[in-house]
Amino acid sequence: xxxxxxxxxxxxxxxxxxxxxxxxxxxxxxxxxxxxxxxxxxxxxxxxxxxxxxxxxxxxxxxxxxxxxxxxxxxxxxxxxxxxxxxxxxxxxxxxxxxxxxxxxxxxxxxxxxxxxxxxxxxxxxxxxxxxxxxxxxxxxxxxxxxxxxxxxxxxxxxxxxxxxxxxxxxxxxxxxxxxxxxxxxxxxxxxxxxxxxxxxxxxxxxxxxxxxxxxxxxxxxxxxxxxxxxxxxxxxxxxxxxxxxxxxxxxxxxxxxxxxxxxxxxxxxxxxxxxxxxxxxxxxxxxxxxxxxxxxxxxxxxxxxxxxxxxxxxxxxxxxxxxxxxxxxxxxxxxxxxxxxxxxxxxxxxxxxxxxxxxxxxxxxxxxxxxxxxxx
Numbered sequence: 001x002x003x004x005x006x007x008x009x010x011x012x013x014x015x016x017x018x019x020x021x022x023x024x025x026x027x028x029x030x031x032x033x034x035x036x037x038x039x040x041x042x043x044x045x046x047x048x049x050x051x052x053x054x055x056x057x058x059x060x061x062x063x064x065x066x067x068x069x070x071x072x073x074x075x076x077x078x079x080x081x082x083x084x085x086x087x088x089x090x091x092x093x094x095x096x097x098x099x100x101x102x103x104x105x106x107x108x109x110x111x112x113x114x115x116x117x118x119x120x121x122x123x124x125x126x127x128x129x130x131x132x133x134x135x136x137x138x139x140x141x142x143x144x145x146x147x148x149x150x151x152x153x154x155x156x157x158x159x160x161x162x163x164x165x166x167x168x169x170x171x172x173x174x175x176x177x178x179x180x181x182x183x184x185x186x187x188x189x190x191x192x193x194x195x196x197x198x199x200x201x202x203x204x205x206x207x208x209x210x211x212x213x214x215x216x217x218x219x220x221x222x223x224x225x226x227x228x229x230x231x232x233x234x235x236x237x238x239x240x241x242x243x244x245x246x247x248x249x250x251x252x253x254x255x256x257x258x259x260x261x262x263x264x265x266x267x268x269x270x271x272x273x274x275x276x277x278x279x280x281x282x283x284x285x286x287x288x289x290x291x292x293x294x295x296x297x298x299x300x301x302x303x304x305x306x307x308x309x310x311x312x313x314x315x316x317x318x319x320x321x322x323x324x325x326x327x328x329x330x331x332x333x334x335x336x337x338x339x340x341x342x343x344x345x346x347x348x349x350x351x352x353x354x355x356x357x358x359x360x361x362x363x364x365x366x367x368x369x370x371x372x373x374x375x376x377x
Contacts, residue, residue, distance in 0.1 A: 042214070047066070057233070082236075090226040264281075291323070316333060
């Protein structure tokens, strides 16, 4: 059982560099067990401090976890870690809240997880389950090789940004460049997909931030996640964890998956072979369009609008609000050589505050679109 909250008001920013151990003002150290598929009991003795970080250890029947004392809302959660190669174990950075915190509250969780049984990948996930209700999850494994990283040898700097309408996972590659690895959006039309979550399941409540390292119990569920455990010891080294809240106008990108339209004319949807997978809109002819209802622009001003597009020969699109009443501008799409060779293009437009129907119109044919987003300037 988790520690029951005395208060669930949102807290302010923090960063724990774990110098000489964890900060007792930020964290509660966990004792106890969770039941299947966990095969171990959480114990304070399994957390080892050092001068520059902490190690969360695992042994047969014993594991480790830190839970934030405070509760946090929309913002950025980031950390740096590496872990060993012991199959059947999981090392994680995640948010968690449920009915253990507030009676009747749904289980809501956002995950960054590393499972040696899966290889050199990061397991990203969003979980939703009402109390006594159906469990739902949106899982995606993302390979680290493409970013020049190895979780067993490299200190991987990774995090996610969580807003009222999107969750965006990112990491810093071997060259130190920030790379977005997955974006999940709140569906405006009730659809559910790999990167679309219906509004009822969107994580909206204040939540704890946690890190842990544990092994499975080799039950049927544990064979799927986290895999067969062979009673071996394991380690996961954490260099820091930090949280920073979103600004009052969210201060974050407004990401929209192209296939998450409310209404459309002429287009079709297909599997996208782009980073993060999912679907894209294609078969676009001149005059086709997509409209996206309920897009909230919190503050009027200039926004950089980015589009993730592919086109064998080049094309053009235009952007508008509310059925064309407010044209925002046109942008050319360069030739990328293939329908699934993706590039990101952008232009700066002025957008009034309010909740709008955003429209994308095909000025020219012959292009695909995976997503687009508004970035406040």
